[in-house]
Amino acid sequence: AQSVSQHNHHVILSEAASLELGCNYSYGGTVNLFWYVQYPGQHLQLLLKYFSGDPLVKGIKGFEAEFIKSKFSFNLRKPSVQWSDTAEYFCAVKSTNTGKLIFGQGTTLQVKP
Amino acid sequence: DVKVTQSSRYLVKRTGEKVFLECVQDMDHENMFWYRQDPGLGLRLIYFSYDVKMKEKGDIPEGYSVSREKKERFSLILESASTNQTSMYLCASSSRGADPGQPQHFGDGTRLSIL
Numbered sequence: 133a134q135s136v137s138q139h140n141h142h143v144i145l146s147e148a149a150s151l152e153l154g155c156n157y158s159y160g161g162t163v164n165l166f167w168y169v170q171y172p173g174q175h176l177q178l179l180l181k182y183f184s185g186d187p188l189v190k191g192i193k194g195f196e197a198e199f200i201k202s203k204f205s206f207n208l209r210k211p212s213v214q215w216s217d218t219a220e221y222f223c224a225v226k227s228t229n230t231g232k233l234i235f236g237q238g239t240t241l242q243v244k245p
Numbered sequence: 246d247v248k249v250t251q252s253s254r255y256l257v258k259r260t261g262e263k264v265f266l267e268c269v270q271d272m273d274h275e276n277m278f279w280y281r282q283d284p285g286l287g288l289r290l291i292y293f294s295y296d297v298k299m300k301e302k303g304d305i306p307e308g309y310s311v312s313r314e315k316k317e318r319f320s321l322i323l324e325s326a327s328t329n330q331t332s333m334y335l336c337a338s339s340s341r342g343a344d345p346g347q348p349q350h351f352g353d354g355t356r357l358s359i360l
Contacts, residue, residue, distance in 0.1 A: 141285065166348060176335065176351040222287060231276070232303070233349060235288040
């Protein structure tokens, strides 16, 4: 069965620290990959996505992610976090066969000012 | 901008009640989805629909049903609510367009408590 695993459940950083959130998936076919963010009290929003081409994708608010096919990974990065990045982050994989999104467990990021 | 509207932000019901959660989208999207969000489990797909009157079971359909009589509206029904259905429920929609990377657009969620 397809699955998505996010390595870190709760991350605490100080402002200006660098961020990397891990995401691995298990699926052998063609996939589309997404990172969503949920700020406190708000709905899930798309941060960035990958479906073909350059494996390094850039999203909103200075986030980027790298798709490494050989490692089945799609890690999210940001060089310098801000207090406003405090949120829950979800990695998701969409099978091109079924079209369904499979979400990881989520990572709560807390940035201390 | 896509708007997905869920009828209630908070809802409290009793065990055994029949509960309706409503979701409306304004972008003429073909696909609509219902998820539940629980701490440590992420989002899990309950049901989805690719078109009017069509529905497909997701990963955790037990205890739920859905209705899609109109393209813009997708309803989730808890036939006989139980305490283990206390959760945050999220509705989403997406276009069936040619772009394979079509994202889903989410509503604000309904926090449902079953007493």
